[in-house]
Amino acid sequence: MALPARMTIKQAGIPTAIVGVVAAGGLYVAYSSFQPSKKAFGGGLTGSLKLQNAEDVNHNTKRLRFSFPRPEDETGLTYVSSVLTASWPKGSITPVFRPYTPVSNLDAPGFVDLLVKKYPEGKASTHLHSLQPGDSLFFAFPIKAYTWEPNRYEHITLIAGGAGITPLYQLIQGILKNPTDRTKMTLVFGVNTENDILLRDEFESYQKQFPDRFKVVYTVSSNSIEKTSTEFRNGRVTKELLKELLPSTSGNDTKVFLCGPPAMEDALTGKGRGESGILGELGYRKDQVFKF
Numbered sequence: 001m002a003l004p005a006r007m008t009i010k011q012a013g014i015p016t017a018i019v020g021v022v023a024a025g026g027l028y029v030a031y032s033s034f035q036p037s038k039k040a041f042g043g044g045l046t047g048s049l050k051l052q053n054a055e056d057v058n059h060n061t062k063r064l065r066f067s068f069p070r071p072e073d074e075t076g077l078t079y080v081s082s083v084l085t086a087s088w089p090k091g092s093i094t095p096v097f098r099p100y101t102p103v104s105n106l107d108a109p110g111f112v113d114l115l116v117k118k119y120p121e122g123k124a125s126t127h128l129h130s131l132q133p134g135d136s137l138f139f140a141f142p143i144k145a146y147t148w149e150p151n152r153y154e155h156i157t158l159i160a161g162g163a164g165i166t167p168l169y170q171l172i173q174g175i176l177k178n179p180t181d182r183t184k185m186t187l188v189f190g191v192n193t194e195n196d197i198l199l200r201d202e203f204e205s206y207q208k209q210f211p212d213r214f215k216v217v218y219t220v221s222s223n224s225i226e227k228t229s230t231e232f233r234n235g236r237v238t239k240e241l242l243k244e245l246l247p248s249t250s251g252n253d254t255k256v257f258l259c260g261p262p263a264m265e266d267a268l269t270g271k272g273r274g275e276s277g278i279l280g281e282l283g284y285r286k287d288q289v290f291k292f
């Protein structure tokens, strides 16, 4: 996911306000416990949430469930949003702020789930993976990444690389659970190995439930899949693959949503200002591509 480079602590306005944010968060928690609000993240600053459960989903990723102090509360988030977390890794005096994208149903009462990939030297992700049920994590505030407008596009393409799947999954979930939204979707999910495919059961179930509206194609780059199929391919997300899968760009009824590691995003959208990348070569204008 190229996002860490973009979403710096400085951009979030944190360096001058670390102490203020944390103190205000504490005050807000005390204040909000007297409020009738049903939105855990709806009031801006949030506070500490307890880890209820941690589940290994593969060799480097955990699904962490944090419970709200009031079980009737919902997240209060809208599609597509992340939450800025603050952790104090072992031996660190200053907190490390990192955003994560909830993967649970945003309207589910009582909890929020994060899918966190651990990077070997990653400060926040290593800390999050070390949390045990009952431990707390500080949630600073929500971040709105994109405001989805139902039926704005006839079809959208979602291109994910690795842990970059989380904002795209949140969007897919939001579209498919809205009975009035008829948007069709193709998800192209690039992973290193088959074992790195996250949320596979969820995508398979969506394909069965919405065969005319949701299609997924996985492409595996490191080890090759012996029996490729319409659903499983070998290699990276290439121009040839996208040419086959993406609809024509004519008109304004399609858009691409992208979230992956920097190298993947650069290849697809170009590195510098003048470069258009693979999507540009396929006729997609810059305003037809949204990078999380």
Ligand SMILES: Cc1cc2nc3c(=O)[nH]c(=O)nc-3n(C[C@H](O)[C@H](O)[C@H](O)COP(=O)(O)OP(=O)(O)OC[C@H]3O[C@@H](n4cnc5c(N)ncnc54)[C@H](O)[C@@H]3O)c2cc1C
Residues within 6 Å of the ligand: 001, 002, 003, 004, 007, 082, 096, 098, 099, 100, 101, 102, 114, 115, 116, 117, 118, 119, 120, 121, 122, 123, 124, 125, 126, 143, 145, 163, 166, 167, 261, 262, 292
């Ligand atoms: C809006 C937004 C939403 C996000 N949602 C999620 C999410 O739902 N789940 C999730 O797991 N992550 C998500 N991330 C990424 C997350 O915020 C952290 O950047 C990530 O967990 C790494 O932080 P760290 O402190 O562990 O690593 P750092 O200490 O920052 O980095 C340690 C090492 O890991 C490498 N590294 C760090 N991040 C990446 C990366 N993304 N890709 C490749 N190498 C990397 C660095 O180059 C460095 O070598 C999101 C990021 C943004 C901006």
